[in-house]
Amino acid sequence: MRILVVHNYYGSASPSGENQVVETEVQLLRDYGHEVAVFDRHSDSIRSRGLIGSMAGALSVPWNPFSAREMRDFVASWKPDILHAHNTFPLISPSIFPAAAGGPARVMTLHNYRLLCAAGIPMRDNHPCTLCIKRRTVAPAMRYGCYRESKIATLPLAAGIALHRLRNTWQNDIEAFVALTEFQRDLLSLGGIPATKIEVKPNFYPGNPEVQPWKIRGPHCVFVGRLSEYKGIVKLIRAWRRWGKDAPFLHVIGDGPLREKLLQEAREANVIFDGQLTPSETERKIANARLLILPSECFEGFPMVIREAFAFGTPVAVSDLGPLPSIVDGGRAGFLLDPFDEAAVTRGLRKIWSDQAKLRHVGEMGHLEFRRRYTAEANLDILHGIYSRALERRKVA
Secondary structure: OEEEEEEEEOOOOOOOHHHHHHHHHHHHHHHOOOEEEEEEEEOHHHHOOHHHHHHHHHHHOOOOHHHHHHHHHHHHHHOOOEEEEEEOOOOOOOOHHHHOOOOOEEEEEEOOOOOOOOOOOOEEOOEEOOHHHHHOOOHHHHHHOOOOOOHHHHHHHHHHHHHHHHOOHHHHOOOEEEEOOHHHHHHHHHOOOOHHHEEEOOOOOOOOOOOOOHHHOOOEEEEEOOOOHHHOHHHHHHHHHHHOOOOOEEEEEOOOOOHHHHHHHOOOOOEEEEEOOOHHHHHHHHHHOOEEEEOOOOOOOOOHHHHHHHHHOOOEEEEOOOOHHHHOHHHOOOEEEOOOOHHHHHHHHHHHHHOHHHHHHHHHHHHHHHHHHOOHHHHHHHHHHHHHHHHHHHHHO
């Protein structure tokens, strides 16, 4: 097939797992014989233009007529079978979907909740918030200034959500949506995305990596993610400090606005800040660890680090929140933590670490999950099915 992939790359200053997913999926499609073209924009272009760039980006969010015109021309000349969009924020906008009407089947992967939630992540005051999604309104977002804690910054996103709800863009201009988990599918359908059009396809890990023997792994744990409140890193560091000197070393991989605060919090704890590492360096750290911890306080999509931990047979401990419990099969392929109770996190991690045989077994169960659900071949089968059904809906329309 001819597949046109659409993606607005996030800024290079904030490495994005979403960017990595797009590039990996494009390569997968090409490896299996599909002809793939990419229609992209880069958010770095906004920052390089200062205030003018910020204003242009804001105006593009609800509806970009220039993207629509370019898409119309591209579809007419290249004639793709599938248009597969991943992210249209902020420069591309959903204007591309009606612009491609009468041409390819249109598919959109929902890496977050931005179609219905101005913040992208349904969270406010460091707790999950689904007011805008469940009430099908943008009033709470404007009231609280959910995007970057600013009503002005929130306005273009809220305007876009309201516009596309009013013109029924998601009902009429897309043949299939791809959710990363059943939890995300159910929540988005509550918000008005047609449930009959939402398919579930998780992220995958390319290749078949070698699993490090348990006995040669370092006796340490690892956290990988942005150093922000919603990732649960503050409570994790405090839990490590409560654990005391008998705690294993925790390697913290990533960067973010809380770095300096966390360095102070962790002064007397067994915590090592590795900073932002390359993807291959990060994978080596995960492969050699005995536990990966993801104590998120928000509704995640499908964290890349979990599929990597599964691929390398590294056990995971995740928040008992949102889609994470189902990803770890209710605790069979991972451990569950209460992310909002610092003392409970400490107790849970102590108990987990005290039973190394169970740790090893849970890591093996995670690797079985990888072999069953998260290989490139399994993912491609799911994607082909989604494309086929989207094409059928396109014919009916």
